[in-house]
Every structure is written in C-alpha cells, then in structure tokens.
Amino acid sequence: MxxxxxxxxxxxxxxxxxxxxxxxxxxxxxxxxxxxxxxxxxxxxxxxxxxxxxxxxxxxxxxxxxxxxxxxxxxxxxxxxxxxxxxxxxxxxxxxxxxxxxxxxxxxxxxxxxxxxxxxxxxxxxxxxxxxxxxxxxxxxxxxxxxxxxxxxxxxxxxxxxxxxxxxxxxxxxxxxxxxxxxxxxxxxxxxxxxxxxxxxxxxxxxxxxxxxxxxxxxxxxxxxxxxxxxxxxxxxWIAPRHDESLLNRTSTQTVEFQHMIYNGFCIMRRKAKLHHYWGHVTHALLWGNRSACGAIRSVLLVLSGDQDAWRRFAVVFHCWVESVRTTHRPARSTAPTT
Incomplete structure (x- = not known):
C-alpha cells in the first residue's frame, strides 16, 4: 500500500x-x-x-x-x-x-x-x-x-x-x-x-x-x-531509540533481539559464505567472540576476572549456532564475497 x-x-x-x-x-x-x-x-x-x-x-x-x-x-x-x-x-x-x-x-x-x-x-x-x-x-x-x-x-x-x-x-x-x-x-x-x-x-x-x-x-x-x-x-x-525486543540496545545480552542478532549471523554465513569463511566465523565465535557474545576461551577469562554472567552469554552463542545448523540448509556450492 x-x-x-x-x-x-x-x-x-x-x-x-x-x-x-x-x-x-x-x-x-x-x-x-x-x-x-x-x-x-x-x-x-x-x-x-x-x-x-x-x-x-x-x-x-x-x-x-x-x-x-x-x-x-x-x-x-x-x-x-x-x-x-x-x-x-x-x-x-x-x-x-x-x-x-x-x-x-x-x-x-x-x-x-x-x-x-x-x-x-x-x-x-x-x-x-x-x-x-x-x-x-x-x-x-x-x-x-x-x-x-x-x-x-x-x-x-x-x-x-x-x-x-x-x-x-x-x-x-x-x-x-x-x-x-x-x-x-x-x-x-x-x-x-x-x-x-x-x-x-x-x-x-x-x-x-x-x-x-x-x-x-x-x-x-x-x-x-x-x-x-x-x-x-x-x-x-544520531542513534535513535528502537522499538523492537531490544528496546534500546542490541548489545543488551538478555534480550530476544540479542539472540536474533547472533542467530542471523550464523545463518547468513552458513547459507551464503564460502566454506572456509563459514567455519572461520564459527570457530572465532565459539572460541573467542567478543565481550558481549563471548566464546568459550573468552568466557573463561571473563569469569576469572569476576564476570560471572559470561558463561550464560557463551551458552546463548552456542545455542544459536546449534539452532542455525538445525534450521538452515547449506547449499552444495557457496557464493561468497571475495576478499
């Protein structure tokens, strides 16, 4: 309309x-x-x-x-x-x-x-x-x-x-x-x-x-x-307020939108990236990641430094990857951007 x-x-x-x-x-x-x-x-x-x-x-x-x-x-x-x-x-x-x-x-x-x-x-x-x-x-x-x-x-x-x-x-x-x-x-x-x-x-x-x-x-x-x-x-x-599940900030790690962000990233890479780019993305995300969406190694370091919530954030990342594998078909041949 x-x-x-x-x-x-x-x-x-x-x-x-x-x-x-x-x-x-x-x-x-x-x-x-x-x-x-x-x-x-x-x-x-x-x-x-x-x-x-x-x-x-x-x-x-x-x-x-x-x-x-x-x-x-x-x-x-x-x-x-x-x-x-x-x-x-x-x-x-x-x-x-x-x-x-x-x-x-x-x-x-x-x-x-x-x-x-x-x-x-x-x-x-x-x-x-x-x-x-x-x-x-x-x-x-x-x-x-x-x-x-x-x-x-x-x-x-x-x-x-x-x-x-x-x-x-x-x-x-x-x-x-x-x-x-x-x-x-x-x-x-x-x-x-x-x-x-x-x-x-x-x-x-x-x-x-x-x-x-x-x-x-x-x-x-x-x-x-x-x-x-x-x-x-x-x-x-100017970074305006948002009206979705994240309310204000997609990096707020306890929101549905935070989970959607991680899931979408895995799904896009699985469906459309070159194979080595996809597995590189998965390896980096599951082992290291970033402070909000932390991988296993980073989460251990964060827990040792007093951030007890890091394990939960890693669990969200791992769950999103597993769900992306379960719900997303990877084509036999991929067509990703070349670096």
Missing part, C-alpha cells in the same frame, strides 16, 4: 538531472517524528534534489502518517509505503517494490546527510565499471568526543580469510574502494538489481533484523556485482 503526498502539497521545481540518472531515497521509520523530520530536512538541503522520497512505515504507525499529511511543501515528491508485517525488512521491501528509479538509496531515519551526499552517490553510479552498490561513512553521535579520538582505518567492510568481518564504516579513511558489505544506514544500490534480488525475509527479529545488509551483499556478489565504500559520502548518525 502506498500514499502520495506530493500532489496536494507541491514544492518548488526539482533540479535538472544532467546525468540522466534518477534516484529515490527510502527512509524506514516507526514513530520517531523528531528524527524523521531532521533526516528529511537534510535531504531538502542537498545540492542535488532526489527524484522522490519514500517513507516506509507500518500500518499501526498513525503518528508518521499524520506528520506526512501535514508536512510543509518539499522540493520533490514524498510517498508513504505501508506494510502490515513487523520488522524493517518488510518495511523496506514494501518501499523498494514501488520505486522505479535507477538508483535506490536506503537510509536510517536517525541520520542527517551532508549536503553533497546525493551528488557524490550519483557520481559513482555514472562511473565505469558501474557499481551495484555505494556506501559511505557515518559519524556516530553517541559520544562525539570519544569518537573523534578513535583511530581511522582503511580496513572497512571486508572479510578476513578467517571469515571475520571488519565493519568500521564509521572509522573509514582513504580513497573509494571495493568492499564486501555496506552499512545499512548509509547506502544506495542499483535500482533494477535491488528490486530483482529483494531483501532476505528469513532473518529473525521484529525490529532492526540485524544482518540484512550482509545477506544482501552476498546476493549482490553472487550476481557479479561490486560494492564501493567511499568515506567522503558522509552522514551524521
């Missing part, structure tokens, strides 16, 4: 698109008007106006619908897609399905775009060879002072031979380069390819459904597509 708010509230004329490429910006949201309004305002300030915006909502989110009906005129058409299903994947898929543009950007509602964001994205899509997806850097605003002293890195969004995935999109530096995965708050994809592939509806969760970007990256790489990370494509990321 979709609603068009552009005809009743026409805005100023759009900029001419000299490149011939059209771009739609999809913004999934759920009852976070303050963040959505700030995000839309940053789109309004772009040096290149998008061809349209689709605000992706759920049918029970009457607050967002009311806001869109009463919003001030905008420089481009704004449509609202509506879905009855829970989770961001169904939310975004409903929006993607009604797009027609050459390029479809996916943004979190809690980001604000730097003024040349669209211009830089379209520059990549008009280059040759044309990428299948483009993403950039998000400046996390949860602790601005602390984030400013974090070391920068060129190792962003790539797999090691062990199967360990380096994120670091918020700390990226250097020139544009090909990567294995983009960050979902700041990315854009070839519209035809995205509409054909779609998102992974098998992932668990009723909110953020962690891992959809990784699953999509595997599917794009399977087609021979390229993903490009450019740290000059920048957004500010």
């Amino acid at each position: 979709a609603f068009d708010f552009s005809s009743s509230k026409p805005g100023p004329p759009q900029n001419e698109n000299s490149r011939g490429l059209t771009i739609t910006i999809v913004v999934p949201t759920l009852d976070r008007i303050d963040f959505l309004e700030r995000c839309l305002d940053s789109i309004k300030q772009q040096t290149h106006v998008p061809d349209e915006i689709v605000v992706a909502t759920h049918e029970w989110d009457s607050t967002t619908a009311a806001y869109l009906r009463s919003a001030a005129p905008f420089p481009c058409p704004i449509r609202q897609s509506v879905t009855r299903e829970k989770g961001v994947i169904a939310n975004m898929q409903a929006a993607i399905n009604i797009t027609k543009s050459n390029v479809v950007a996916l943004l979190d509602d809690d980001v604000t775009l730097h003024p040349n964001w669209i211009e830089k994205v379209l520059c990549h899509f008009e280059s040759q060879p044309r990428p299948s997806g483009v993403g950039g850097k998000d400046f996390l605003q949860d602790d601005p002072a602390g984030r400013q002293i974090e070391p920068l890195t060129r190792r962003v969004g790539v797999f090691a031979w062990t199967g360990h995935l380096s994120g670091n999109h918020h700390r990226g530096t250097g020139p544009p380069r090909e990567v294995d995965v983009l960050k979902g708050c700041n990315c854009a994809y070839d519209g035809v390819l995205l509409r054909r592939i779609g998102l992974d509806h098998s992932l668990r969760g009723s909110g953020a459904q962690v891992g959809w970007e990784l699953s999509l990256a595997f599917d794009i790489k399977k087609t021979g597509g390229r993903l490009v990370y450019d740290p000059s494509i920048q957004v500010d990321h």
Whole structure:
C-alpha cells in the first residue's frame, strides 16, 4: 500500500538531472517524528534534489502518517509505503517494490546527510565499471568526543580469510574502494538489481533484523556485482531509540533481539559464505567472540576476572549456532564475497 503526498502539497521545481540518472531515497521509520523530520530536512538541503522520497512505515504507525499529511511543501515528491508485517525488512521491501528509479538509496531515519551526499552517490553510479552498490561513512553521535579520538582505518567492510568481518564504516579513511558489505544506514544500490534480488525475509527479529545488509551483499556478489565504500559520502548518525525486543540496545545480552542478532549471523554465513569463511566465523565465535557474545576461551577469562554472567552469554552463542545448523540448509556450492 502506498500514499502520495506530493500532489496536494507541491514544492518548488526539482533540479535538472544532467546525468540522466534518477534516484529515490527510502527512509524506514516507526514513530520517531523528531528524527524523521531532521533526516528529511537534510535531504531538502542537498545540492542535488532526489527524484522522490519514500517513507516506509507500518500500518499501526498513525503518528508518521499524520506528520506526512501535514508536512510543509518539499522540493520533490514524498510517498508513504505501508506494510502490515513487523520488522524493517518488510518495511523496506514494501518501499523498494514501488520505486522505479535507477538508483535506490536506503537510509536510517536517525541520520542527517551532508549536503553533497546525493551528488557524490550519483557520481559513482555514472562511473565505469558501474557499481551495484555505494556506501559511505557515518559519524556516530553517541559520544562525539570519544569518537573523534578513535583511530581511522582503511580496513572497512571486508572479510578476513578467517571469515571475520571488519565493519568500521564509521572509522573509514582513504580513497573509494571495493568492499564486501555496506552499512545499512548509509547506502544506495542499483535500482533494477535491488528490486530483482529483494531483501532476505528469513532473518529473525521484529525490529532492526540485524544482518540484512550482509545477506544482501552476498546476493549482490553472487550476481557479479561490486560494492564501493567511499568515506567522503558522509552522514551524521544520531542513534535513535528502537522499538523492537531490544528496546534500546542490541548489545543488551538478555534480550530476544540479542539472540536474533547472533542467530542471523550464523545463518547468513552458513547459507551464503564460502566454506572456509563459514567455519572461520564459527570457530572465532565459539572460541573467542567478543565481550558481549563471548566464546568459550573468552568466557573463561571473563569469569576469572569476576564476570560471572559470561558463561550464560557463551551458552546463548552456542545455542544459536546449534539452532542455525538445525534450521538452515547449506547449499552444495557457496557464493561468497571475495576478499
């Protein structure tokens, strides 16, 4: 279901698109008007106006619908897609399905775009060879002072031979380069390819459904597509409250969403990664992991240092891996991103 708010509230004329490429910006949201309004305002300030915006909502989110009906005129058409299903994947898929543009950007509602964001994205899509997806850097605003002293890195969004995935999109530096995965708050994809592939509806969760970007990256790489990370494509990321089972934080280890995050990671790697990447991922997760999702060795060290809850967290990780093996079929031949 979709609603068009552009005809009743026409805005100023759009900029001419000299490149011939059209771009739609999809913004999934759920009852976070303050963040959505700030995000839309940053789109309004772009040096290149998008061809349209689709605000992706759920049918029970009457607050967002009311806001869109009463919003001030905008420089481009704004449509609202509506879905009855829970989770961001169904939310975004409903929006993607009604797009027609050459390029479809996916943004979190809690980001604000730097003024040349669209211009830089379209520059990549008009280059040759044309990428299948483009993403950039998000400046996390949860602790601005602390984030400013974090070391920068060129190792962003790539797999090691062990199967360990380096994120670091918020700390990226250097020139544009090909990567294995983009960050979902700041990315854009070839519209035809995205509409054909779609998102992974098998992932668990009723909110953020962690891992959809990784699953999509595997599917794009399977087609021979390229993903490009450019740290000059920048957004500010304000980390809004969430409305899923995790309430506020996916790293809260006693939530259902924490279990979904671990389970989704195992399932994606089992179904779509190269065999050595999959077993490297499993070995690292079960033996070492990280402080919240700790493996066996790390949990022993944490218990000895006084963290008695570490054993429970390791048990969650082990249970999620066993369940992923039980519920997920691994294909005979795998098609993973190459490092």
